[in-house]
Amino acid sequence: RITNKMISNNIGRNLHRGLDRVSQLHQQLSTGKRISLPHEDPVSIRKALGLNSNLTEIQQYTRNVDQGLAWLTATETSISQVVDSLHKVQELATKAANGTQTPDELEKIKSEVDQIYQHIYNLSQTQYDGKYVFSGTETLTAPYTMNPATDAADPYQGDTGKVEYEISKGVKMPVNVIGKDLFDSVFSAIDNLRGNLANGDQQGIRGTDIGKLQGALEGTLNIQAKVGAMSNRLDLAKQRLGADKINITKLVSETEDVDIAETLMNLGMQESVYRAALGSAARVIQPSLLDFLR
Numbered sequence: 001r002i003t004n005k006m007i008s009n010n011i012g013r014n015l016h017r018g019l020d021r022v023s024q025l026h027q028q029l030s031t032g033k034r035i036s037l038p039h040e041d042p043v044s045i046r047k048a049l050g051l052n053s054n055l056t057e058i059q060q061y062t063r064n065v066d067q068g069l070a071w072l073t074a075t076e077t078s079i080s081q082v083v084d085s086l087h088k089v090q091e092l093a094t095k096a097a098n099g100t101q102t103p104d105e106l107e108k109i110k111s112e113v114d115q116i117y118q119h120i121y122n123l124s125q126t127q128y129d130g131k132y133v134f135s136g137t138e139t140l141t142a143p144y145t146m147n148p149a150t151d152a153a154d155p156y157q158g159d160t161g162k163v164e165y166e167i168s169k170g171v172k173m174p175v176n177v178i179g180k181d182l183f184d185s186v187f188s189a190i191d192n193l194r195g196n197l198a199n200g201d202q203q204g205i206r207g208t209d210i211g212k213l214q215g216a217l218e219g220t221l222n223i224q225a226k227v228g229a230m231s232n233r234l235d236l237a238k239q240r241l242g243a244d245k246i247n248i249t250k251l252v253s254e255t256e257d258v259d260i261a262e263t264l265m266n267l268g269m270q271e272s273v274y275r276a277a278l279g280s281a282a283r284v285i286q287p288s289l290l291d292f293l294r
Helices: 004-031 042-096 103-124 179-199 202-256 260-284 289-293
Strands: 164-168 171-174
Touching (some): 042 179, 042 202, 103 179, 164 202
């Protein structure tokens, strides 16, 4: 037997479900998200969480790559100036070795070489983000100090450790140049030249110093090329991370975001169904015999 109470309960449940569907569609349109609560679609929620985790990793790797590129930029700028300085010292050494320079002229050349030496020493102190870039992993320790007694750099004080940045899962890339690999030969070659200039030994300049300067220059150019290669690798890594970010962001959108046009259409349909259900309920729930007996 179908009672009025059964009809009323069924109508109430159906209206509640219809209103819930309308409310859910309104929620999707207001948030732009297809899923608000985990129970609505556990599989998609799990997928979205994984994708968002991947995005977080990509963002961190991108920051690491940017840090590495900035470190290499500071390094490369200093090395380029070392190369320019060595070219200038070579010119002065060639000039001093031609056998026609007077002691006063040699002293003037030495004074200019001294200034270049000081400039190269200053380059060895290059820092990025408060850290010495040529000290290995001893980034808070200056790679060299100037000895006032000899007016020359003391021995290297850093270490040979690698400053590394993780640029993808399990892949770490070193970005530093060890100071002694770059500057020891440079300081040694220029120190010898300074000594021969002070002693007026033009034969020593011709026989030894010019060759040592050339060797120091070639070593510096090799290191400069390696730094350029590291920068290129990081640039490629950054491009790959950018492409991965675009692809994963698209997948996240496909998983989480609503289709606005489709949702608007569904909302219109559900609102029409709900209004029709209200009208039908008003007709079905008629006055009972008890209403007439009151």
